[in-house]
Amino acid sequence: MGIVDDDIRRVREESDIVRIVTQHTQLKKVGRSWKGLCPFHNEKTPSFTVSQETGRYYCFGCQATGDSIEFLRQIENLDFVAAVETLASQSGISLRYTDKKEGKTRNRRKELVEIVAQAVDFYNKKLLDRDQQDARPAREYLKQRGLDGRIAEKFSIGWAPDSWDSLCKDLSISNEDLVASGLGGINKNGGQYDFFRNRILFPIFSEQGDPVAFGGRKLPNGDGPKYKNTSDGAEIYSKSQTLYGLNWAKEEAARVDELVVCEGYTDVIGCHEAGISRAVATCGTALTREHVRKMARFAKKVTLAFDADSAGQSAAEKAYEWESEFDVLFKVADLPDGQDPGDLAFSDPEELRRVIENAKPLMQFRVDRVLGKGDLDSKEGRAKAAIEAMKVVVEHPDQLIRDQYIVQIADKCLIGVDEVRRRASKENSTTEKERETSLEDISNNPVERMTVEYQALRMCIHKPEEVKDWFHPVLLSDPLSETIYEALNTSTNLHEANEMLGKEASDLLGRLSVEESEDDKALGVFSRLLSLAAERKAVELESLARQSGDLVEYQADISYLRRSVMELNQEGIHEIEAGLKLRSWLIDKSGV
Numbered sequence: 001m002g003i004v005d006d007d008i009r010r011v012r013e014e015s016d017i018v019r020i021v022t023q024h025t026q027l028k029k030v031g032r033s034w035k036g037l038c039p040f041h042n043e044k045t046p047s048f049t050v051s052q053e054t055g056r057y058y059c060f061g062c063q064a065t066g067d068s069i070e071f072l073r074q075i076e077n078l079d080f081v082a083a084v085e086t087l088a089s090q091s092g093i094s095l096r097y098t099d100k101k102e103g104k105t106r107n108r109r110k111e112l113v114e115i116v117a118q119a120v121d122f123y124n125k126k127l128l129d130r131d132q133q134d135a136r137p138a139r140e141y142l143k144q145r146g147l148d149g150r151i152a153e154k155f156s157i158g159w160a161p162d163s164w165d166s167l168c169k170d171l172s173i174s175n176e177d178l179v180a181s182g183l184g185g186i187n188k189n190g191g192q193y194d195f196f197r198n199r200i201l202f203p204i205f206s207e208q209g210d211p212v213a214f215g216g217r218k219l220p221n222g223d224g225p226k227y228k229n230t231s232d233g234a235e236i237y238s239k240s241q242t243l244y245g246l247n248w249a250k251e252e253a254a255r256v257d258e259l260v261v262c263e264g265y266t267d268v269i270g271c272h273e274a275g276i277s278r279a280v281a282t283c284g285t286a287l288t289r290e291h292v293r294k295m296a297r298f299a300k301k302v303t304l305a306f307d308a309d310s311a312g313q314s315a316a317e318k319a320y321e322w323e324s325e326f327d328v329l330f331k332v333a334d335l336p337d338g339q340d341p342g343d344l345a346f347s348d349p350e351e352l353r354r355v356i357e358n359a360k361p362l363m364q365f366r367v368d369r370v371l372g373k374g375d376l377d378s379k380e381g382r383a384k385a386a387i388e389a390m391k392v393v394v395e396h397p398d399q400l401i402r403d404q405y406i407v408q409i410a411d412k413c414l415i416g417v418d419e420v421r422r423r424a425s426k427e428n429s430t431t432e433k434e435r436e437t438s439l440e441d442i443s444n445n446p447v448e449r450m451t452v453e454y455q456a457l458r459m460c461i462h463k464p465e466e467v468k469d470w471f472h473p474v475l476l477s478d479p480l481s482e483t484i485y486e487a488l489n490t491s492t493n494l495h496e497a498n499e500m501l502g503k504e505a506s507d508l509l510g511r512l513s514v515e516e517s518e519d520d521k522a523l524g525v526f527s528r529l530l531s532l533a534a535e536r537k538a539v540e541l542e543s544l545a546r547q548s549g550d551l552v553e554y555q556a557d558i559s560y561l562r563r564s565v566m567e568l569n570q571e572g573i574h575e576i577e578a579g580l581k582l583r584s585w586l587i588d589k590s591g592v
Contacts, residue, residue, distance in 0.1 A: 003084055004096040008069075011084050014091045015068040017055045024075055024251065039075060039255075040064045076250060077297045078208070086208060112236045115173060115181045116211040120203045122170050123158025123214075127200075135159040137219055138200050145266055146273075146346035155269055156203045160196035160216065168192040182213060182234025195230070198222055202265040204230070204237070204283055205247040207294070213237040215244065215265050215283060229284045241290045243280040244268055250298050252278040258301040260333070260356055261287065262341050267305065270345030274352050279305070279341070289322065296326040303359040305333040305341045319362055320396050332365035334358070366392045367405055371412055380479040382413040386420060389413075411543040416535075452528045453481040454512060455520045460488050461509075462517040470522070470576050474586045475529040477536055484509055523573060530579050531568040533586055534561045557589070 018034055021027060027034040027050060038048035038059045047061040058065045064074065072083040088095050127135050128149060138159045142152060151157070160167070168184055175192065178184045184195050199216035206212050213230035230237050243261075245268040253259045260279040262268050271279030278299070282291060295302055319330045333355045335344065344352040360368065370389045375381025386409055393405045403421070410417040453476055459467045476482050483505045484497075491497035494513055498506055538561035545554040564582050573579045 002098045003081060004098060007088070007093065007095045008084055011087050011091065011093055011095075012055060012067055012069060014093065015055070015087045016052075017057065017068045017071065018050055018052050020068050020071060020087075021050050021057060038062060038064065042255075075254070076208070077254070082208065109236055112177070112181050113210045113212065115171065115177055116183065116203075116213070116236070118171060119167060119181075119183050119214075120156050120158065120211045122167055123160055123196075123201045123203075124153070124156050126161060127152055127157060127159035132159070132161075134161055141219055142200065145342065147266065147269065151269060151273065156211075158201040158203065158214075160194065160199045160201055162198035164193050164197065165191070167194045167196075179233075180235045182230040182237060196228065199228065202244070204242060204244050206242065207246040207250055209247040210236075212242065213239075213283070217265075227284055239283040239285050240288045241294065242283050243291060243294065244283050245272070245280040246294070246298075248272060249278045249280050253299040257299045258303060259295050259299045260303045260305050260341075261295075262305050264340070264342065266342040267340055267345075270342035271305070271352070271356075274345040274349035276345075276353060276356055287318075289318070292322045292326055292328065296328050300327060301329050301331060303331040303333055303356060304362075305335065305356065320398075324397070330362040331359035332362055334360065334365065363393070363396055363401065363405060367409065371409070374413075376413065378479070379477055382415065386410075386413040386415055390420065407546075410539075411546050414540040414543050416539040452525060452532065453478055455517075455525045456529060457481060457484055457488070457509075458512050458515055458517045459520050459522070459525065460485065461494065461513050463520065463522075466522045467525075470526050470580065470583065472583060472587060474583065474590050475526075475533045477532070480505055480508060484512075522576065526576060526579055527568055527572040530573070530582055531565055534565045534568070534582060537561055537586060537589065538565065560585075 018027060021034075021036075021039075025036045025039040025048065027036040028046075032051070032053065034050040034052065035046045036048050036050075037043055037046050038061055040059065041062040041064075043061050048057065048059045048064075050057045056065070056067050057071060066074070068087060069080070069083050072078060072086060073080060076083075076086075078086065085095065087093075126132050127138060129135070139149075139152075142148070142157065147157065165184075168178065171178075171183070173181075175186050178192055179186065182195065184193055187193055196214060196216045199218055199222070202215040202217070203211050204213040204215060213234060213236075215230075216228040218224055218226055218228070229239065232239055244265055249259060249268075249272075256278060258278055260271060260276055262271065262279055262281045264281055268279045268281045271277075280295075282288075292302070322328065323330060333341075335341070335355055336351075339347075341352060344355075367389050370392055371385050374385025374388065376385060389409045390406075393402050393409070396402050396405075406420050407417055409415075410420045413420075456467065456471055456475070460471065471485070473482055473485060476485060483501065487497040487500045487505070487509070491500065494509070498509055501509060538558055541554045541558050541561070545551045545558070
């Protein structure tokens with residue numbers, strides 16, 4: 001489908017390119033040309049030049065060039081036909097189409113848009129008219145939300161009277177147009193009725209600025225659902241493809257390469273009033289693939305400004321797929337608990353701007369939320385947090401990105417990177433049931449660690465004289481082993497120790513108390529416990545060094561531990577006294 005060539009030529013000739021460009025950037029006449037800052041890239045020295053005589057522009061900075069049609073296409077992300085139609089409408093030019101059927105469809109759309117525009121004006125006047133007493137509760141409610149008359153006029157907010165047909169009477173349109181526009185319907189007696197009654201109305205515009213639908217919010221004491229929106233059955237509206245506020249947001253979005261997505265109409269309005277003019281909202285539906293496709297035309301960063309918990313979850317399922325498909329990056333604004341952008345915009349606009357500015361990539365946000373809820377002050381808590389965080393990380397399809405988060409998790413939880421990678425590999429390849437393993441799976445060497453710690457506990461029970469000079473909690477990493485050691489160390493007999501323990505620890509103590517311990521040798525057990533304890537401490541210090549960025553502060557200790565681990569693994573210890581120096585060092589550094 002195309003537009004007749006003569007009509008395109010006429011649009012080019014009759015469009016004032018200086019007037020069109022100055023809607024987006026200031027121009028100053030220099031000689032016979034006009035110059036200003038380029039609207040297509042950031043610059044401090046004007047390099048954008050417009051010739052009114054030729055009807056063309058050129059940027060000496062980014063080499064953008066074209067005529068009035070091309071300028072509108074670039075600045076508003078329109079296709080060629082839409083750009084020509086927009087300019088033709090501004091100049092009062094009627095267009096002819098090479099495909100008459102398509103031309104009819106486009107003309108039909110214009111007719112319906114004009115009808116909805118009349119409805120926008122009707123409802124807006126009802127709200128703003130102080131003599132309209134039934135609209136008073138709506139005005140008071142909006143004022144409580146920070147939306148005064150100025151804002152209501154700016155965003156064309158309206159009020160639908162509690163009447164069956166007040167709009168129908170005012171418009172006097174055919175039944176077909178009433179239904180097609182989504183503004184009303186026909187009752188069983190053939191009479192017309194309004195679709196919206198007793199509701200505050202937020203007009204929804206296409207990205208070109210055409211009014212296409214309404215979002216209707218009931219008053220706190222009103223009847224029916226909280227929101228009632230124009231039906232998808234309307235010929236000019238599709239909620240899965242429409243973003244509320246995109247007509248206002250697109251210019252700033254293109255300039256800063258970001259769109260901020262909110263949940264509601266008042267959130268968008270609040271953001272715009274707080275200076276965040278790149279905010280949009282989905283129209284009563286979840287974010288869809290078509291929404292993302294449209295947003296990607298205007299910006300490559302999409303910041304979700306939802307409720308903190310729902311933001312991470314609602315987009316997670318498809319977001320990583322969409323990031324790859326449309327070359328966008330999803331970020332999440334970490335809003336204060338219980339606050340939405342609309343409320344924060346009026347109570348603390350500076351805080352809202354800070355939160356949006358500091359939005360995190362979706363994966364980072366989700367990992368931080370998991371780790372933030374974990375108990376990172378205990379070994380068991382760090383293990384649990386790492387496991388839960390890895391369940392989030394393995395959802396990402398890109399291995400390189402996964403690996404970067406693996407390093408973060410390892411540092412935060414003071415666990416070896418290789419072990420977290422092993423866990424990630426297991427999470428990525430096992431079933432959900434298999435993932436619910438015990439916490440020892442996250443240790444540096446689970447089988448050996450648990451065997452050696454069990455051996456040491458067995459010796460506490462069966463050969464206490466052989467372990468009393470060297471056994472210490474600093475050598476243990478399993479909370480259950482620590483609990484049993486503490487009970488044994490503070491009791492006079494096994495029965496008394498058992499009385500101090502919970503079921504799990506009591507069961508383990510019972511098993512260890514009847515196991516053979518003849519093969520447990522003090523030198524071997526102590527040597528292996530030392531090696532594992534030194535390895536854990538080295539991993540912890542390496543993580544702390546990466547977090548602080550000060551490797552020098554930790555380098556000497558890390559080198560000492562790595563050297564000790566290597567010697568222990570190669571030669572072991574030949575007498576207890578040889579390991580006590582390292583044990584004392586570990587005690588001193590651990591504050592145990």
